[in-house]
Each structure stands twice: as C-alpha cells, then as structure tokens.
Amino acid sequence: MAGTSDVATEKCSPAESLGVMKLNDHKAGMQGLDTAKINQIIEEASKGSQFYQHKQKNQERINAKIANLKASCAKLSEEQKKLGRAKMDSLARKLELMRDLSRTIVHVDMDAFYAAVEMRDCPELKTKPMAVGSSAMLTTSNYHARRFGVRAAMPGFIAKKLCPELVIVPTNFPKYTEVSRQVQKVFADYDPEFSAASLDEAYLDITDFLIARKDAGAEMTAAEAVEEMRAKILESTQLTASAGIAPNGMLAKVCSDKNKPNGQFVLENTREAVMEFIKDLPIRKISGIGNVTEQLLGSLGVGTCRDLWDKRELLYLLFSESSYDYFLRVALGIGSFGGDGSERERKSVSCETTFRSTSEHEELCDIIRQLSNDLAQDLERLGLTGRSVTLKYKTDKFDVKTRITQLLDPTRDGAVIAKAALSLLPVGLHLRLLGVRMSQLTSPAVTGNNNSSRKQRTLDELLLAAECPARKKRKLDAQVSNSLTEPDPTTTTPLLFTCPVCHSWRTSDGEVALNSHIDECLNQQVLYPETTSTGCSSSQAKLDRYVIRRAK
Ligand code: DCP
Ligand code: MG
DSSP, X not given: OOOOTTSOOOOOOHHHHOGGGSOOOOSTTOTTOOHHHHHHHHHHHHTTSHHHHHHHHHHHHHHHHHHHHHHHHHTOOHHHHHHHHHHHHHHHHHHHHHOOOSOOEEEEEETTHHHHHHHHHSGGGGGSOEEEEOSSOEEEEOHHHHTTTOOTTSOHHHHHXXXXXXXXXXXXXXXXXXXXXXXXXXXXXXXXXXEEEETTEEEEEOHHHHHHHXXXXXXXXXXXXXXXXXXXXXXXXXXXXXXEEESSHHHHHHHHHHTOSSXXXXXXXXXXXXXXXXXXXXXXXXTTOOHHHHHHHHTTTOOBHHHHHHTHHHHHHHSOHHHHHHHHHHHHTOOSSXXXXXXXXXXXXXXXXXXXXXXXXXXXXXXXXXXXXXXXHHHHHHTOEEEEEEEEEEETTOOEEEEEEEEEEEEOOHHHHHHHHHTTOOSSOXXXXXXXXXXXXXXXXXXXXXXXXXXXXXXXHHHHHHOOTTHHHHHHHHHHTOOTTSOXXXXXXXXXXXXXXXXXXXXXSOHHHHHHHHHHHHHHHHHOTTTOTTSHHHHHHHHHHHOOBSOO
8 A cells, every 4th residue: 555654744944945055064063053043044144145046956956856756655555665675685685795894994084174284384273263265165164163053065155154253264275285195194004005085084994904013913903003093193294183993984984073073983893883883873974975865865754874774665666776775785884885895996086176266267277287286196196097087167156067088098197187187178167166087097907918807807896886777788888898998999899988977887979978978977966966866876975985086
C-alpha cells in the first residue's frame, strides 16, 4: 500500500523555505548560536542582492526536486519497500566484507587557516572578530567572529550586519600557499604519500610510520604521533592544527572537527566504536553531504547516519545507484572506498581561487598563470603529468562554467598549462572565481612499459570509481582503447575523455559536446550534488577527496 508515513511532511515557513540562505552552523566554533535571530538578520540584509536572487533561484529548483521526491515516495508500495530493504541488506553485507580496520588514517586541518595566518602576522587582530575576504565574499572567519554567525562563503556585507565591528582583511593567497608548503613538509615526515585535500588539510596514512617506530624500538601510539605532528606544525608556522584519527578518511575528517580548535580526537579501530560514533551523527557532518542533500534527505525524515540506515529502502528506491551506495557506506561508517588502497587514486589535481569580481583581462590572465604554476608544482610533488586542462570560472552572477582542452602530450609544465588555460578564458565576462584543473593523469609508474598489469589495474579502478550508470558500456569502450593514457593516433579507436566532474567516460564527440556535458554536470552538482542520476554527485564527493584545491 502506498503511504507517506515515514516522510517528513511539515510545512516550511517562508524563512525556512529559503533553506539555502539559512546559516550553516555545521562548522567548528558555531555551536549554540541563536540561529533564528541570525537567520533573520541574514534574510533582511541579503534581500534583493544578486547573491540572494541566485540562492533563491537555486532554492526554488531544490524545492521542486523535494516535491518530486516526496511524490515518488508517496507512490511506493509496501512490497517495493520490502524489496528495496532486501537489496540494501545484501549490499550492506558486501560492504561489510570490504570494511578495513587495519589502517590508521589521520585527517589534519588547520584552525581558521587564512584568519590564523593574518592574526599571526598582525597580533592586534587576535582579540577582534575578524574575517578574510571582501564585502562580496568571505573565505573564513576567526573563532570570535563565528560567535556572531560570521563564516566562510558568506558575503562580507551580510557579515557586517551580523557583527558591525567585524574587521575584514583581504586575502593574501601567496602567503597561505607558503604556509601550506611548510605544513606539508611536516606531513611528509609521517606519510610521504599524504593526500592534500586543500591548502590547509590533508589525509595521512600513518600505519607504516607507527610500524617503523615500533620496529625501531621507539613505539608510540597514533595519538602520540599526531600530538607530535601538531607540535611540529606549531613550531614551524606558529599556527595550530586539529586532527582526527580513525580507520578511514571519511571518519577521520569528522573526527578532526570534534575538538577544534587545537585539539584531536581518536576513534578506535573497531566496528563497535565506529557504529557507536556514527549513529547519532548528523549527515551534514559527512564531507560530501552538503546543504542540498541535507534538504533532500531531510524531506524523507533522514537527519542522522542512523536514519540513513533506518530508511535505506527509500534511498534504494528513490536515488541513483551511486548515491544509495554512498549513503549506505556512510550509514555503515565505511566511507567512499573500502580498504583497497583506491582511496589514494587521483583523477585530477586542481587549484582555484576566489577574488573580487573583475572583467580586467590582464588581471584574469595573471591569476590563471599563478594558478597554473601552483598546479605544476603540485603535479611535480605528486609525480604526475596530465593531458586535459580544464578552466573553471564563476561569473558575478554565480554561474559556474568550465571549458576543457586536450594537450598533445602529458605535461606538468606550468607554462604549457597556462597557455592551454588562457586559451579557454572567455573575454568580457565579470568573473569572481577561476580554477585550473589537470585530469587524464599519468605517472611514470602507470605508463612505464614494463608495467602493463599495474596499468590495467589502475584503469579498472578508475572505471569502478566512476560509478556511471552507463558504466558497463563505457567499460567496453575503455577496454578497446586500453591505451587511455597514451592514445595511439594511428588507430580509429575513439579517444576517451574523462569528465573531470562526474568522471564518466566521454568519446571524442567534439569539444563543444564535451564542454556542454561538463557544464551540465557542474550545474547539476550545484543543484543536486548527491542525487543526480548521472552519477556526478557521489563522484563529486570522491572528487573532493582527491582534488588538491588551492582554495575551498
Ligand atoms: N576557504 C575559502 N572559501 C571557503 C571555505 C574555505 O577560501 N568557502 C579557505 C579559507 C580557509 C581555508 O580555506 O581558511 C580552510 O578552510 P576550512 O574549511 O578548513 O576552514 P578554516 O581553516 O578557516 O576553519 P576551521 O578551523 O573550521 O578549519
Ligand atoms: Mg581548517
């Protein structure tokens, strides 16, 4: 019988219906705020602004999506739900077999990073509520300012309404990059293959480090190692970091936020500890579950990780395969990937930065050159080269677009990357964000002649990770074109591109078609990050884990 009993049906108040404008207080230092009052100020301050109109347009589309979701849910029969639950139970059993509790993963995240750097260099800011950015947009705020509801991704003019005495300091990107390099030097002592997720955060696997210490007769616990690492960071930068220690990256990231600022949290490597930790965790705490997913799942009555498990049949019946698979992994505390090592696989490396909106062509070109150089350095550090250069830009109307181009040969040369990226820059648009991304990555270990088995495995891993609905067909395509990393121009095998957003495989049906696919992906990602049927969403969560972003 059809029914809606397990779906949240309360009506939203007008203020609530503007969910996107609501303060996101899932940020360290923002607990226990008077959110009703803050939301009212935000609403009043932003009405009529372009930011508001953009958010409103998005929210209307999300509301339509929620209405569809609820309508589809109401049509589900008990029989369908029973079947859905059985399918999810079977998937859960398979996922349990992949659970890996053997690794010690650490997520380290600097505290109020840009703000902390500015306070370090200008100590009188330490006692004041301050933020970094401009009246158009803030990149972060210190912990004093967070008490007023001021946070990243909030326009400075709204923040000033929340906290009139707020000091806004302009971003000094080269300075943060330099500090980031100092911090990364420390990371490398504990895991030379650490995975930087942005300028101020990284995932480290310290299992081997701990074993080596034990073998050398200098045993230390994971907590001691991380204490030591954080002390070294403080010593070299005069800045504090927080950390989470857990069996996988997804959990470690949640843990690093637990005792922020300047703290750490250890989650024991047992299934019981993981399940206990996860059960009451709000889904929004999980990296990759953002505002839109929170709203969509919320409309089904899902607010915590335990709810994800309890309503698993709805997830199976109403979401794409990649989405319900991801949700189930979250519900079980397993993370996006099992312990097969693929957590380290990178599909793209990118740098991006937000700035005061400008249409000044030379200024934009300079930013692209700087980003390309940073990207080249990251590729160098990671021992990677790439063939696809993507330019991402955000207009002053907040529309996100990308353009992609293919290089003849893989490279990590900053000048070559810059030339390719500059050729993609549109003229005459007012832009507020630029990003340069390198995909179709190769490394000597993957492309070497004697490494065919490694190469094949990597390709399979990539295909599995893509989780595209049309995966099987695309997998066949890819098998025909086994030399993905080095296409043979003499064969007629279609050249394959990897969409840098959803990671689905695209044949070379023209750059225009490819670009429009990517634009579509990005727009869907903005609107429906985890629910799109193209599989972009949970790939984005994965992408987020691999991509090295210069700014979040
Ligand atoms: N950042 C940005 N735009 C955003 C979010 C963040 O440019 N929308 C930049 C500024 C931050 C840095 O990235 O200082 C790190 O982001 P975090 O999310 O780690 O935030 P903070 O380090 O500022 O604070 P926290 O103490 O919560 O980690
Ligand atoms: Mg941080």
